Amino acid sequence: VIAQLTVVGLGLLGGSVAKAARSYGLARRIVAVGRSPGGLQAALGDGSVDDVTTDLAEGVARADWVVLATPVATLNTVLTDVWPRLAADATITDVGSAKASIVRTAERLAADRPRAFVGSHPMAGSEQSGYTAARSDLFQGATVVVTPTERSVPDAVKRVTGFWERLGARVTALDPDVHDAHAALVSHLPHLVAYALVDAVGRGDRASLQIAGRGFKDTTRIAAAAPQVWREIFLTNRRALEGALGHFRKALADLEALVARGDADALDRRLAEIKALRDGLP
């Protein structure tokens, strides 16, 4: 059991970590660090946390477990601020959607001052955000990627893996750069494309939204997500996203060419191959 879990940032993911840790009894004491008094008071009020503070140093000082859940653009700064305050035996992880940059920052900091950091990325987002959307069962059945490297403390990798597993997640370990390439393909690219689909309607004829059915709604649901969250993710994982976009452009151009050529048989085969890949989703 964790003696003190400190969650920094109490949005959808941080709030859900606090709620889930409380619900599954993972920590004797849970402290939340945040900037918004509203979210902090709500978490105190519903019993998800024992104490709240807006002072980062104070919040992490006595923690043996720290989860950073601030917006992805701030993670490197927050990690750098937190590092000198961490107890020698503390385990620290984050929940950012891009991993190469934060892991590099942690390894640079650890070179001077060894601490046990392992990056995490729970694939459990939602188009909703903020503490009001947080749920204790958010990680149940979700995939969480952890991103250890050869410099990680093996025991910390086990602890971080076990933490997410106890919250109900299926944990996969990936190299940080491999994670970023994978996340770009199956998460960041679909988000950018969903925004582009909605924008295409705006450029074409927005009256067509009047006849939009379930297909359009499902395909573009993630374009209803918070713009700042996704702006930060797109920019933070820019390089891997560009690679994913390259694959997407080729895929779309090939389908377009088959349609333009009117080649029914070749189009059938191509769509069937793609459907088979989609049907194979775990």
Place this chain on the structure above:
Amino acid sequence: VIAQLTVVGLGLLGGSVAKAARSYGLARRIVAVGRSPGGLQAALGDGSVDDVTTDLAEGVARADWVVLATPVATLNTVLTDVWPRLAADATITDVGSAKASIVRTAERLAADRPRAFVGSHPMAGSEQSGYTAARSDLFQGATVVVTPTERSVPDAVKRVTGFWERLGARVTALDPDVHDAHAALVSHLPHLVAYALVDAVGRGDRASLQIAGRGFKDTTRIAAAAPQVWREIFLTNRRALEGALGHFRKALADLEALVARGDADALDRRLAEIKALRDGLP
């Protein structure tokens, strides 16, 4: 009340028309025309239809209502075959995803032999297909577009509109070409893009599917649809789809440029504008 409703083609949409018409008591007698004895026997067996036949001429001969629900690539041929068999007072509609071509065919046929045709497009598809997926409540709350022209019989437009309304749908009237442009933007383009998203993963690294979350699943759900259905729709509505693709390419290129430039403020504003459009969905 309809004396005899004949449904030609007993897949998801045709089967659902038969089931719904039975369930809401719209027709005294319901006849299904199909090629697959399996689907026909199932509909007879569950009481959705009173009679079945594989003979198109026989199936429509005594009908005062005909709904064509065969694959979109066959609709022009089936309509041409059915036309000379139609009773003088029969009302006929179809459920195809593209409307300009079938409406033109009907107007050409009507010039020689006046019959009351009005095109329909129920926006109630699914990634499922076939009679086993048919449901009597498929049209409840769905949008159905009807596509009358200045040559349509006004009474027939009312009858076809009322038919769908009695099955629970919200009916919108659009010019056939406007319908095709709208459907390309909010239905056919999203389908093509969903296929391209899955294909991009195949070209990138299909191992990334192991970490795909709900965002990827929702965005690409429609890529699990039947390849032949969508090949036919893409090819039939090719011209409007090309127009929609043009808008999409520009939208994606603009977003990409903002990401490449690292312009956080401009990207925030753009994503917020797009989200506002998405949030305004009826």
